[in-house]
Structures are given as structure tokens and as C-alpha cells.
Amino acid sequence: MVQKIYCATKFGLHASIVEVEVSFNRALPAFVISGLASNAIQESKQRVHSALLSCGFAFPPLKIIINLSPSDLPKYGSHFDLPIALLVGMYKEKEELKHRWFAFGELGLDGALKHSNSLFGIVLDILLQEKDICMILPKESEKYFSLMPNLHCMYAENLQEALEFLRADQKPDSKQVELNFPFLEIVGEKYYYQEKFSLDFKEVKGQRIAKRAALIAASGFHNIVLEGNPGSGKSMIAKRVQYILPPLTLYDILHNAKINSWNQEEIKLVPQRNFKSPHQSASKASIIGSAANKEPRPGEIALAHLGVLFFDELPHFSKEVLEALREPLENNILALSRVNSKVTYPTSFLFIGAQNPCPCGNLLSTKNECRCSDREIAKYKNRLSEPFLDRIDLFVQMEEEYRGEEATISSLEMQKSVFRAFVMQKNRKQENFNGKMSDEEIEKFCVLDEQTQQILLQAQDRFGLSMRSVNKIKKVARTIADLEEKEHIEKRHVLEALSYRRI
Known part of the structure; x- marks a missing residue:
């Protein structure tokens, strides 16, 4: 026997x-x-x-x-x-x-x-x-x-x-402990969250447009790039987005813990999404991952699944790494093939990039003189290819500086807005976030009236937008409408979505 x-x-x-x-x-x-x-x-x-x-x-x-x-x-x-x-x-x-x-x-x-x-x-x-x-x-x-x-x-x-x-040889009983966190119950499913904000948006002074774009990005998991002078608050905003993201199901929490455990990190059973921020000098294998036959290892892209992947100083990442991001950003999956093995990693994350307008960082400054030549600026900008940039939903140019005592919005207020948009998405039985919708879901959930469709066609002709860009505008407009708890996309939603495109 x-x-x-x-x-x-x-x-x-x-x-x-x-x-x-x-x-x-x-x-x-x-x-x-x-x-x-x-x-x-x-x-x-x-x-x-x-x-x-x-x-x-x-x-x-x-x-x-x-x-x-x-x-x-x-x-x-x-x-x-x-x-x-x-x-x-x-x-x-x-x-x-x-x-x-x-x-x-x-x-x-x-x-x-x-x-x-x-x-x-x-x-x-x-x-x-x-x-x-x-x-x-x-x-x-x-x-x-x-x-x-x-x-x-x-x-x-x-x-x-x-x-x-x-x-x-007796079968043990199944015992499960309930999560001790607040939750939203939508269509019979519990979505957990926490109201602790280690980094709060109320600490970011000014930057009204950038914070609005960050809210839209968090609500629909839209990829976003922030461009501005050094010290304008790009990294501050990026690091605070993780605390206002949509809530998580129990399976999502367990999945995040699984990813962390296999990355030799501490296991935390908390409803907070992962935040990965690799340095620009990191190797391609550490960011993309490996498919070695002996022991495949996920990279930062796979480890950011369901969370945030933040690339600070975006143009300084290697060309190979940036181009390798194109598939994960578009298909939400990364397939690594080698002679003896093939590994597939899910990559449904919110991508945030931050960059200066030029190598010295002063191109958009009204106070400091830019020291870069036209050739240096062109070389710097050309590090980001058009196919890569076409996969970005929101482009934001930061304000140079903050003045006055302008009222600021807190992370708690932004989180509540994100939750309202999230409830809208789930109530219409939408499986994916707006920013991750498939073509079929776009046709179903991003319906435009005739006048709004005409505006989008005019923008497509005038700015030479690709079909991917047009779809991204629809998805961003859908998120903006969700933030206002509107069932249908209206003209103003599309116009705001157009204002965030890189044209």
C-alpha cells in the first residue's frame, strides 16, 4: 500500500x-x-x-x-x-x-x-x-x-x-473570523476599507487641477502622468492616491497579502491596496519579472496588481522598461515567455508617472531660467514613445507654486467621492474599473448622445486622436459622470475628459 x-x-x-x-x-x-x-x-x-x-x-x-x-x-x-x-x-x-x-x-x-x-x-x-x-x-x-x-x-x-x-483522520470544522473594518455592501458583496490616512491630501496646498485629476484617476483606475517643476508636489500627490482608492473584497485583501508574502514582505490583512515605487536605476528583471524555468519571480509590475505602480522621474527609466509597460497597461496582463517556460502575471494596476518638463526642470518656470538646449529637451521628451504615451489617460501640468490660503480638500472627502463613483460602477453590474473596461464594456456603459458624439468626432479630426485615445476619453468621461452620480455621460463630462489629454 x-x-x-x-x-x-x-x-x-x-x-x-x-x-x-x-x-x-x-x-x-x-x-x-x-x-x-x-x-x-x-x-x-x-x-x-x-x-x-x-x-x-x-x-x-x-x-x-x-x-x-x-x-x-x-x-x-x-x-x-x-x-x-x-x-x-x-x-x-x-x-x-x-x-x-x-x-x-x-x-x-x-x-x-x-x-x-x-x-x-x-x-x-x-x-x-x-x-x-x-x-x-x-x-x-x-x-x-x-x-x-x-x-x-x-x-x-x-x-x-x-x-x-x-x-x-477526521475532517476538521471550518472556522472563519470576520474582518474588523468598515465596509460597503453593494449587490450582496462586502467591500472593506479603512479611514486612516498616513498621508493626507489636505497637506497638498493649491494644485486644484492636479488633485481633481488624481481623484478621477483613483475613481476609475486611469493611468496618469504629472508634469511640473521640481518641488511642485508631483510625488506628494502620487503617494497619497493609494489611501483614497476604491474598497476591497475579502478575496482582494487575501490576494494582496499573497503577493506580499511571496515577495518576502510582512503579511498584512488590511483593506489597503499595494503601492510600488521602483527606482529608475532598477534592473529590467526586477521591474518586469522573470520566467526562469527553475523559479519564476514576479517583478514590481506584477506586485502592483490591484494597487498603484508609481514611476518617479519617468523619462529616466530605461527604454526597455518603458516599452515593456505597453502590454500591461493595455491588456492588464503580462506574459513572459522563455524557451522552457511561460508565465502570465495579472497587472491591473493604476499607473502614475511623474516627470520634469526638461532635464534641468525649469522649462515651465516663470522665475528660474531653463539651462537646457532645444536638442537636450527634445532628447529628454523623446525617451517616452508615442505608443507608450497613447496608453496614458490623464496628463496634468502642475502649477508652478502655491499662493494664498486656498481651501484644500482632505483625503477623507476624496475617498467619499471615490466610493460614490465605485457604487455607481457596481450598481450597473460592471466588473472592471472604468479605466480597465474592454471594448465591449465601453460600448455598453459609455453611451454618448448625438451632440456629445459629434464633439468627440470633431476633437478626433482636429487633434488626430487614435481610436485608443477616443476610447480613453470615453472612459474618463464615464468616471467624471460617476463622480457626479449621473447615469448618462453629458457634454461637459467629455469636454473635461478632453482637457486632460496630451494634445
Whole structure:
């Protein structure tokens, strides 16, 4: 009889189920692991051996073969310790397990079970793929998995407890803790948010147009580029957008935590979207990601999924990186292909770019003289290609300076406006944000009357707008109408959307 327990390994941003089976053969005593196991898994033989001895287990004088199936899939992670130890420890059991058991956990030499951050994403993916399964996890992991729905799990302090759970072979109850955050309930779905603003828009003085554009961008997930003199507030605005973004479902919160866990970051189960801001000197692989056959790794583009990707000093990023952004910005997906592997990462993020008008930054200044030649300015601007710029929804030129005590808007007020627009989108049963709508959704939700359509056609002829640009104007106009809680797009909404185009 061959006992089986299941585990999983991560590949890119997803997990693949692995069947762990054991065989005891009459031969010279040995302990063998097969199935493209990484060094960390091969080293588990020593940890498993020591942990089992600490439980009083006597190794039989047989050849123990552990097979990880599918055998052509590379496996990684120290969490394979537990399933391997359980199978060896069940040597004397003669009956097959009634339930489909999954086990994850790293073993200490004394048999203690240890948590690792990579477990979160793997377990979440398994729950989305499989139903009615039983799991054994380290007790230390319980605080991270309490929010996961339909999780039938036993938490063990050590290997001895895990063996007792497995021998009992009884399905655990599913227990789920509710999120302790305010939420909106729309069409039967809960969307969580928080009202803590570490950075507040009320700290940004002036810049009325830029803040209005940031509000539109946040409401519809529209890509935006801010251009202005050094110190005008571009980065201030960009860093505050993450706090006013639309609320998140429970799955979105878990997905964000999964991304962070696989990026070796702290797991935070909070309704706040990710914010990624790579430096312009970052390598292409760190931003785009890799599709290496051994262990694919997501880059900053994939890690920003459902959140914000901010490129400060936009023209200083390499040409390769900027051109590689074109597909993720347009299709909300990044496919990396190599000879032996192909990895696909979801990339539905809000892109924010910030740039100076020229290398010295004073081209638009009325006080400081620009030191750049026409050739230097042209070279600087040409770093951004037309196909890349055509994928940007909103272009904003910052005011040079702030004067007076102009009333400012707070992040709380902006968040409430974003939520109103979000409710409008969900009530019309729209799956994607306005800025991420497909052509079919544009036809359905961005209907224009004859007069408004004529204005858009005139703008298309006059400024030579591409069809992509026309669609982006429609989507921005839809968001502006949502902010006013208008069911239909009106003339003024299209005119405002046109004012944000780079013409």
C-alpha cells in the first residue's frame, strides 16, 4: 500500500498541487526523494530524520522512497518537511486515509513546526482550486489563515500532534473570523476599507487641477502622468492616491497579502491596496519579472496588481522598461515567455508617472531660467514613445507654486467621492474599473448622445486622436459622470475628459 498526502509548490504567482507518496522497499537502508526536488527539499531528509527520532519513531531497515508528483514540475520550499515526515511516520498504518489531506510546514530538529511566509499564498491558491479538503498547518500560522473561507484545518505545535491528527483522520470544522473594518455592501458583496490616512491630501496646498485629476484617476483606475517643476508636489500627490482608492473584497485583501508574502514582505490583512515605487536605476528583471524555468519571480509590475505602480522621474527609466509597460497597461496582463517556460502575471494596476518638463526642470518656470538646449529637451521628451504615451489617460501640468490660503480638500472627502463613483460602477453590474473596461464594456456603459458624439468626432479630426485615445476619453468621461452620480455621460463630462489629454 502506498500512502499519499498532498502539498504544493509555487510557480510565479500561482501554486501547483503536488502529490507526495511513500514506498518502503526491501533493500539496503536509504532515504531517497525523487521528483525534481530543490536543495531545500533534499536537505529535509536530515530534518525529518531528527524530528521523527524526537517523537520516538524507529526507522525500519528498509529503503524509503519519497516521490513528488508530477515529477517534471520543479518543487521548492521547506514546507515539504511536514508531509514527508507524516508519510514516513505512518509506516505501521495499514489503512488508507479516508480524507484528502494537505500538509505544510517546516520542521525543527526537535519536531517543532515552523511557519514560513510563502505558505499564505500557496494555501490560498489551493483553496481556490480544491473544495472539501483537510489541512494540517503549523500553530504559528493560525493568525494568518483565520480569514480564509472554507478552510478545514488542524493547527499543530509539533510533529507528534500532526501525526495524531492524521491517524484520527477526521475532517476538521471550518472556522472563519470576520474582518474588523468598515465596509460597503453593494449587490450582496462586502467591500472593506479603512479611514486612516498616513498621508493626507489636505497637506497638498493649491494644485486644484492636479488633485481633481488624481481623484478621477483613483475613481476609475486611469493611468496618469504629472508634469511640473521640481518641488511642485508631483510625488506628494502620487503617494497619497493609494489611501483614497476604491474598497476591497475579502478575496482582494487575501490576494494582496499573497503577493506580499511571496515577495518576502510582512503579511498584512488590511483593506489597503499595494503601492510600488521602483527606482529608475532598477534592473529590467526586477521591474518586469522573470520566467526562469527553475523559479519564476514576479517583478514590481506584477506586485502592483490591484494597487498603484508609481514611476518617479519617468523619462529616466530605461527604454526597455518603458516599452515593456505597453502590454500591461493595455491588456492588464503580462506574459513572459522563455524557451522552457511561460508565465502570465495579472497587472491591473493604476499607473502614475511623474516627470520634469526638461532635464534641468525649469522649462515651465516663470522665475528660474531653463539651462537646457532645444536638442537636450527634445532628447529628454523623446525617451517616452508615442505608443507608450497613447496608453496614458490623464496628463496634468502642475502649477508652478502655491499662493494664498486656498481651501484644500482632505483625503477623507476624496475617498467619499471615490466610493460614490465605485457604487455607481457596481450598481450597473460592471466588473472592471472604468479605466480597465474592454471594448465591449465601453460600448455598453459609455453611451454618448448625438451632440456629445459629434464633439468627440470633431476633437478626433482636429487633434488626430487614435481610436485608443477616443476610447480613453470615453472612459474618463464615464468616471467624471460617476463622480457626479449621473447615469448618462453629458457634454461637459467629455469636454473635461478632453482637457486632460496630451494634445
